[in-house]
Amino acid sequence: MNITFKNETFRDDYTFRNSPEAIRRFPFPFNEDKYMYSVNMEPHVPAGPAGHAYNKPIDVDEHYLGEMADRAKVLKEDPLRYQALPHMMAAQWDTLELLMEAQAEGYPEHFTLEKNGDQWRWINRPMGIDQTFTFGDASTLPMEPLEFITRQVQGDVVIVDQRDGQLWCDAGMVTTQADWSLDFDIGMNFHEWHGPVPLAHEIGVFDRALKFLLNLQQGKPVRRLNWTMTINPRLDTSPENYHKWGADRATVTPENVGNKVHLRCELQTLWRLPRSNAILFVIRCYLIKMEELVTVPKWARRFHRVLRDLPPELADYKGLTRYRPTTIEWLSKFDDGQPTSPGI
Ligand code: HEM
Numbered sequence: 001m002n003i004t005f006k007n008e009t010f011r012d013d014y015t016f017r018n019s020p021e022a023i024r025r026f027p028f029p030f031n032e033d034k035y036m037y038s039v040n041m042e043p044h045v046p047a048g049p050a051g052h053a054y055n056k057p058i059d060v061d062e063h064y065l066g067e068m069a070d071r072a073k074v075l076k077e078d079p080l081r082y083q084a085l086p087h088m089m090a091a092q093w094d095t096l097e098l099l100m101e102a103q104a105e106g107y108p109e110h111f112t113l114e115k116n117g118d119q120w121r122w123i124n125r126p127m128g129i130d131q132t133f134t135f136g137d138a139s140t141l142p143m144e145p146l147e148f149i150t151r152q153v154q155g156d157v158v159i160v161d162q163r164d165g166q167l168w169c170d171a172g173m174v175t176t177q178a179d180w181s182l183d184f185d186i187g188m189n190f191h192e193w194h195g196p197v198p199l200a201h202e203i204g205v206f207d208r209a210l211k212f213l214l215n216l217q218q219g220k221p222v223r224r225l226n227w228t229m230t231i232n233p234r235l236d237t238s239p240e241n242y243h244k245w246g247a248d249r250a251t252v253t254p255e256n257v258g259n260k261v262h263l264r265c266e267l268q269t270l271w272r273l274p275r276s277n278a279i280l281f282v283i284r285c286y287l288i289k290m291e292e293l294v295t296v297p298k299w300a301r302r303f304h305r306v307l308r309d310l311p312p313e314l315a316d317y318k319g320l321t322r323y324r325p326t327t328i329e330w331l332s333k334f335d336d337g338q339p340t341s342p343g344i
Helices: 020-024 064-077 086-106 145-150 205-214 239-251 297-308 312-318 324-332
Strands: 082-084 111-116 119-124 129-134 156-163 166-173 222-231 261-272 279-289
Touching: 082 086, 082 145, 086 111, 086 145, 086 156, 086 166, 086 279, 145 156, 145 166, 166 205, 222 239, 297 324
Parallel strands: none
Antiparallel strands: 082 166, 111 119, 119 129, 156 166, 156 279, 222 261, 261 279
16 A cells, blocks of 8 residues: 655644544554553554554554654754664664565565665665665665664664673664653663663563563564653654753643644564564654544543543653643543543
8 A cells, every 4th residue: 555655844843743544543552541551562463453553563654754854854963863882783784674674565665675695675765765785794885774774764763682681772773752862871771771760660560571571582573552742743852852842841721732732652662683682672653632632532531531640650750740730621621421441
């Protein structure tokens, strides 16, 4: 199926919008009327109704070109959003192969990968790229393999190395993050980079998640959903650029909630890599403004309840405290108090 790619912005004039189809395929993250951290991982197998974000291993949608243009802008201003430690070269090639294959198999009308021994040709039609290179020889690409492919894939990417019974944040492309920094976290381990998260350490979420991931099998990727909220459809909510977006949280009024306040959902997938034994972590960000979200009545009802009853520690950590009451009040108009069904 051909995707019609939109020309849109995630900054300044914020022309980003979801089409009705994009709203329907949004990975709504709540399967009950309340939310607490958990080890919410499941096999990453095709699922959902036709067209849903879970249909393909790596999801490409109408926002592809807009997101890639935004990433290029971020990298121009701040090249440290891409980093890879020297021992991660095998994992970089593993990642390039996985992401090229997934895009070519999932969207053959837009991407093609031809392999002839170690002579490969990659064609990315939407971006106008036709690149021949030698797999394993970085000098045959215009930049490192991880940077080359992640400039052409929606979502942030972190590669974690596995050694000494731990996972280490040793490479990544991070330009669409919810207020954390690759430059700060590079070289940290699983418990260290999760240090700021409230409550989850105490209830054993990170110990259990780490144990699970250390045993992740090749060919059996897993997924989980995470969420937060963002004012304006801004992808780059990084600490590095906090001065550009932090004050937006104080601009929410009862009149502009529907347009300004966005639910930000991350579809996170984790893949064991074949040669390096590292784990690829893809964090794909989906944005939906409140006006779009309430077009699905069961989402409106449920999100109202989740937000209303969210533990204050989570609201503070996610940075929602300032505009949460205004948003709850606005959403309450869409909650008729009826019981909801379990599941999404
Ligand atoms: C938050 C990275 C896997 C659960 C975070 C943060 C980072 C991160 C950088 C933000 C921390 C901060 O505030 O500075 C990663 C990486 C992973 C990974 C690189 C790949 C191995 C997981 C898994 C779980 C998990 C498997 C499963 C339980 C969480 C939770 C938060 C979090 C609950 C808080 C999110 C929020 O409230 O918005 N992660 N994570 N992470 N992570 Fe992970």
